[in-house]
Amino acid sequence: MTGEVSVSPGGRASDAAYHELRDRILDLRLVPGTVVHEQALAAELGLGRMPVREALARLAQDRFVTVQPRRGTIVTAPSLEDVVDMFDAREAIECGVAHIAARRATPDDLATLRTLVEAADRAREGTDAESFLRDDHAIHVFLVHMLRNPLLQDAADRLLLHNLRFWRSYWAARPARVTTMISHDALLAALEAGDADRAEAAMRAHLAESRQLLHASF
Numbered sequence: 697m698t699g700e701v702s703v704s705p706g707g708r709a710s711d712a713a714y715h716e717l718r719d720r721i722l723d724l725r726l727v728p729g730t731v732v733h734e735q736a737l738a739a740e741l742g743l744g745r746m747p748v749r750e751a752l753a754r755l756a757q758d759r760f761v762t763v764q765p766r767r768g769t770i771v772t773a774p775s776l777e778d779v780v781d782m783f784d785a786r787e788a789i790e791c792g793v794a795h796i797a798a799r800r801a802t803p804d805d806l807a808t809l810r811t812l813v814e815a816a817d818r819a820r821e822g823t824d825a826e827s828f829l830r831d832d833h834a835i836h837v838f839l840v841h842m843l844r845n846p847l848l849q850d851a852a853d854r855l856l857l858h859n860l861r862f863w864r865s866y867w868a869a870r871p872a873r874v875t876t877m878i879s880h881d882a883l884l885a886a887l888e889a890g891d892a893d894r895a896e897a898a899m900r901a902h903l904a905e906s907r908q909l910l911h912a913s914f
Contacts, residue, residue, distance in 0.1 A: 700742030709743050713751035716741060721760050721771055722861050724868060728773035732761060758854055774862060779910060782858055787903050789852055794899035797842045798892040805842045806888055812838060813880045825872035833860045835880055878905050
């Protein structure tokens with residue numbers, strides 16, 4: 697977990713620090729409960745303290761870190777209530793997304809989505825948890841982006857990053873199994889058929905199946 701961060705020409709150092717620290721939180725290099733030392737991070741990243749401070753403030757707004765009195769900045773450890781809230785938010789957003797996407801999807805959209813689902817299926821068959829997680833994340837992000845609604849994308853993108861971190865933690869503590877890698881086949885079939893109600897129901901069933909795995913985590 698070492699190495700300086702490069703800042704692209706015209707880019708902001710605080711943006712580079714934000715993305716680097718967020719990546720470390722998402723891939724569990726910075727595990728939940730880790731105390732984040734601003735000065736040490738600034739030295740490690742080769743950046744000033746102010747860009748790191750600004751990055752940590754953004755991460756706090758995104759709920760990836762928490763500022764605690766007398767303890768400092770801590771990588772947020774999601775509670776059961778937090779994870780239940782995450783699933784509630786996903787259901788509220790993604791079921792509606794599936795309904796609209798079924799009515800608006802272009803042939804190119806569906807071709808791209810099928811490619812993503814097939815990649816996830818290959819990862820499922822090989823019980824490759826990390827590959828499946830990346831492919832699953834790409835599917836859910838792409839579905840939202842199919843609607844071409846920037847306001848919706850902003851809300852969903854952050855939510856799905858929290859979802860990605862949760863599932864990485866889930867599989868870090870137990871062996872990956874095909875039964876815990878939820879298929880997207882029913883959702884894809886409904887979207888390809890242009891059936892909005894069926895697509896919404898398939899997404900709701902997909903999320904309900906995922907919820908059932910929470911009992912093994914808490």
